[in-house]
Amino acid sequence: MEPISPRSQLLVEYDAGSQWYNATVTIGAGWLKQGDTLSYNLTLRSPDKLRSKLQQSRLDTGKLEADDKLRIQDYYTATLGKTSSERLPNPIKVNDMTLAWGKLMRAYE
Numbered sequence: 001m002e003p004i005s006p007r008s009q010l011l012v013e014y015d016a017g018s019q020w021y022n023a024t025v026t027i028g029a030g031w032l033k034q035g036d037t038l039s040y041n042l043t044l045r046s047p048d049k050l051r052s053k054l055q056q057s058r059l060d061t062g063k064l065e066a067d068d069k070l071r072i073q074d075y076y077t078a079t080l081g082k083t084s085s086e087r088l089p090n091p092i093k094v095n096d097m098t099l100a101w102g103k104l105m106r107a108y109e
């Protein structure tokens with residue numbers, strides 16, 4: 001199996017209760033430790049939970065974000081009907097995201 005090359009984009013879709021979240025954080029931590037850049041889109045957990053997981057891998061998330069090595073795109077906060085305070089702005093209006101998320105959730109009822 002070949003290693004994942006730099007500038008690759010991975011999309012992992014998983015059930016909220018699965019171990020894939022932990023796997024993606026572990027993969028991302030490995031990239032960051034090698035000096036690569038990680039852009040992480042969050043839809044099911046808060047940015048602070050991601051930072052906490054990465055800090056458990058002995059990563060300085062504050063420095064990584066300041067150096068633009070860790071980029072957190074927060075879609076999770078919009079699902080709560082709030083505006084994200086993250087550095088990278090969410091390109092979707094909170095109201096639009098809340099309505100879209102509500103529609104999606106009703107589709108699975």
